[in-house]
Amino acid sequence: MAKNKLNLLADFPAVTTQEWMEKIVADLKGADFDKKLIWKTNEGFSVRPFYRTEDIENLEITNLLPGEFPYVRGTKTTNEWHIRQEIKVEDPAEANKKALDILNKGVTSIGFKINKKDLSAAFIAILLHGIQAESVELNFQTCISCSADLLTLLHNYFKSLNYDPMKLHGSVNFDPISKMLLKGKNLSEEEITQKAIATIEAANQLPYYRVIGVNALTLTNAGAHITQELGYALAWGNQYIAMLDEAGIDPATAAKRIKFNFGVGSNYFMEIAKFRAARLLWALIVEKYLEEEVEENRQAVSKMHIHAETTTFNMTVFDANVNMLRTQTEAMSASIGGVDSLTVLPYDCVYKNADDFSERIARNQQLLLKEESHFDKVTDPSAGSYYIETLTNEIAKQAWKLFLDIEEQGGFLAAVKSGSVQKNIKETADSRLKAISSRKEVLLGTNQFPNFTESASQKVDLEPHTCKCGCSNEHGQLETLPCVRGGEEFEALRFATEKAAKRPKAFMLTIGNLAMRLARAQFSSNFFACAGYEIIDNLGFNTVDEGVKAAEKAGADIIILCSSDEEYETLAPEAYKLAKDKFLFVVAGAPASMDDLKAQGIQHFINVRSNVLTTLQEFNRLLNN
Structure with a gap:
C-alpha cells in the first residue's frame, strides 16, 4: 500500500476564474471570446463555456432538499x-x-x-x-x-x-x-x-x-x-x-x-x-x-x-x-x-x-x-x-x-x-425550421449525414391527422397551432426523388489538393444525399477533362468540383467550360475568387453557409425543367 495518501488540494491548487479566463483568451489567439464561446439560446439568454462556484452562491434553491418547498428538487x-x-x-x-x-x-x-x-x-x-x-x-x-x-x-x-x-x-x-x-x-x-x-x-x-x-x-x-x-x-x-x-x-x-x-x-x-x-x-x-x-x-x-x-x-x-x-x-x-x-x-x-x-x-x-x-x-x-x-x-x-x-x-x-x-x-417554429434548413439545428440522418441508399415512401402508412376522441374535427374561428415536424420539408425532397422517373446523380469531380478534395467531396456527398440523389464519389482525377468524361460515362446530372480554393481559379473555369452544356455545375466551397468565377458564368456554390433545403429545392426545380 502507498504510504502517502493522494492530496488533491495540494497536488492541484485552486485556479481562479480570472486565471481560467486569461488562459482561454490566450488560446483564442485574438478571436473574440463572446462570439466564439458564448451560446445564445432560443430561450432568450446566453450560456457561457464554463461555470464556477460563485455563479450559484446567491441562489437560494441550492440549499433545498428533495421534497422541500418550493420543490425545485x-x-x-x-x-x-x-x-x-x-x-x-x-x-x-x-x-x-x-x-x-x-x-x-x-x-x-x-x-x-x-x-x-x-x-x-x-x-x-x-x-x-x-x-x-x-x-x-x-x-x-x-x-x-x-x-x-x-x-x-x-x-x-x-x-x-x-x-x-x-x-x-x-x-x-x-x-x-x-x-x-x-x-x-x-x-x-x-x-x-x-x-x-x-x-x-x-x-x-x-x-x-x-x-x-x-x-x-x-x-x-x-x-x-x-x-x-x-x-x-x-x-x-x-x-x-x-x-x-x-x-x-x-x-x-x-x-x-x-x-x-x-x-x-x-x-x-x-x-x-x-x-x-x-x-x-x-x-x-x-x-x-x-x-x-x-x-x-x-x-x-x-x-x-x-x-x-x-x-x-x-x-x-x-x-x-x-x-x-x-x-x-x-x-x-x-x-x-x-x-x-x-x-x-x-x-x-x-x-x-x-x-x-x-x-x-x-x-x-x-x-x-x-x-x-x-x-x-x-x-x-x-x-x-x-x-x-x-x-x-x-x-x-x-x-x-x-x-x-x-x-x-x-x-x-x-x-x-x-x-x-x-x-x-x-414564429418560433418558423425560426427553428429555418435553422434546420441551414443545419444550425441538426436532425441526424435527415439534414446531416443521411443514409444515402434509404428509401422510405413505401413505409409511410398514416391516416390524416384527426381528433381521436370522436368530437367534431371541424376547425373553428380561432387561429390554431401549427402542425409541424422539423424534418418534413427534407422528407418531401426525398419523397419527390423517390417518385421521380429518374433519380438524379451527383458526381464528385475530385482533383488537386488531396486533403481539400476529400473533405469537400464528403461535405458535398452529404449535402446532395439529403435530397436522396445518387452519389458518385471518386478518389481523384489527374485532369479536369478526365473527370468530366467519367461523369458523362456515369450518366451524371450534376458535377460538383471538389478541390482547394487556390486551385479553383484555374480548375473551375476549365471544368465549367467542359461541363456547362451537359450538366449542372457546382463548386464546393466559398473561394475568394467566387466573384470572378461568377463573372465567368459559374452560378452554383455550396458551402457551410448554404441553406441546404432551399439550395436543394432549387436544384430539384432546375433538374425538372
Whole structure:
C-alpha cells in the first residue's frame, strides 16, 4: 500500500476564474471570446463555456432538499416515476387484452384514449376487466363534453368492485383550452368553467384523480422553445385556477386537480432544468392563492404533478432508428428532472401505427434507465451542478417574465382568443425550421449525414391527422397551432426523388489538393444525399477533362468540383467550360475568387453557409425543367 495518501488540494491548487479566463483568451489567439464561446439560446439568454462556484452562491434553491418547498428538487424524496404507455381504444376487449399484457412487461401507468360514443358502464367494465386499479395508474382521455360522464362511470365501476378510493390514482385529461389551440373552437369562459366544475364534482369520490389537464405538450410539438412551453403552461394552469376560484371552487381544490402534461425535447441539460424550474414557479403561483391557509396545507397543495411525453417535432421518417437515440436522451432528461410519469413514443409513430416491436423498444428504454442505470435510485442528481443550477435559474426567469406578460394581457384564455400564443409559437417554429434548413439545428440522418441508399415512401402508412376522441374535427374561428415536424420539408425532397422517373446523380469531380478534395467531396456527398440523389464519389482525377468524361460515362446530372480554393481559379473555369452544356455545375466551397468565377458564368456554390433545403429545392426545380 502507498504510504502517502493522494492530496488533491495540494497536488492541484485552486485556479481562479480570472486565471481560467486569461488562459482561454490566450488560446483564442485574438478571436473574440463572446462570439466564439458564448451560446445564445432560443430561450432568450446566453450560456457561457464554463461555470464556477460563485455563479450559484446567491441562489437560494441550492440549499433545498428533495421534497422541500418550493420543490425545485422534486415533490417527493424518491425519484420513482411511472412508466406509461398509451392505448387508443377501438375495441374494449382488445384494449383490455393489450393493457393486461403490457402491465406484465413493466408498464405501471396506462393512458386510454376513448371515443365519446363508446362510453357506457358495459364498455368500462370490459375495458378494465382484470386490471387491479389500486396497483396501476389509470389515465383517460375523451371528448371534453363527456369527461364528467366518464368520471361517473369510473367511480361506479370502482365502487362495484369495492376498491378503496384512497388507493386509486390516475387522471382524466379535461382540457378545453388545448382543444381551442388545436381545433380553433371558440369556447367561452363561462362554458369552460361550467364543464370544469362538472368534471371536478364528478371526481369528488376519486380524491387522487387529477382531472384538469394542462397539455403543454401541444406547444412542444408545434415547435415552441422551452421557456415558451413553460411560461405558457404556468399561465394556462393559473387560468384554470382563476376561473374556478371566481366560480366558487376553492383554489386548493382546483390546484390539487391539475395535471401538467409536458413535452420533452433533445436539448438534454435544458430539459432537465425546465422540469426543476416548472415545479419552483408553480409552487410560488399556487402559494399566492393560499396565503390564508396554514403553511403545511399551502405547501402540500402547491406540488406540481408532471407527466412528460417525448416530442414528435424532432422525429423523422428517414433513418428512423435515430428516433430511438432522440427519445432515449429525452427520457433521461425527464427522469433526471423528476417527472411523475413518462411516455416514450415508439420510434416509428410519426409514419405508421406503432407495432409490437417499436412499443417494446419504447417501454424498454425506460426499464433500462431504472433496472440497469438505476436512475430511480437517486433524487435530483443534477443538484449542485453549476451549469444546471444556472440553467434552472435562467429558464425560471424567462418563463416568469412570459407568465407576467400573459397575465397583463388578461390571462392565457384571452391570449389564445387573440391569437397571440399561436402567432408567437408559429414564429418560433418558423425560426427553428429555418435553422434546420441551414443545419444550425441538426436532425441526424435527415439534414446531416443521411443514409444515402434509404428509401422510405413505401413505409409511410398514416391516416390524416384527426381528433381521436370522436368530437367534431371541424376547425373553428380561432387561429390554431401549427402542425409541424422539423424534418418534413427534407422528407418531401426525398419523397419527390423517390417518385421521380429518374433519380438524379451527383458526381464528385475530385482533383488537386488531396486533403481539400476529400473533405469537400464528403461535405458535398452529404449535402446532395439529403435530397436522396445518387452519389458518385471518386478518389481523384489527374485532369479536369478526365473527370468530366467519367461523369458523362456515369450518366451524371450534376458535377460538383471538389478541390482547394487556390486551385479553383484555374480548375473551375476549365471544368465549367467542359461541363456547362451537359450538366449542372457546382463548386464546393466559398473561394475568394467566387466573384470572378461568377463573372465567368459559374452560378452554383455550396458551402457551410448554404441553406441546404432551399439550395436543394432549387436544384430539384432546375433538374425538372
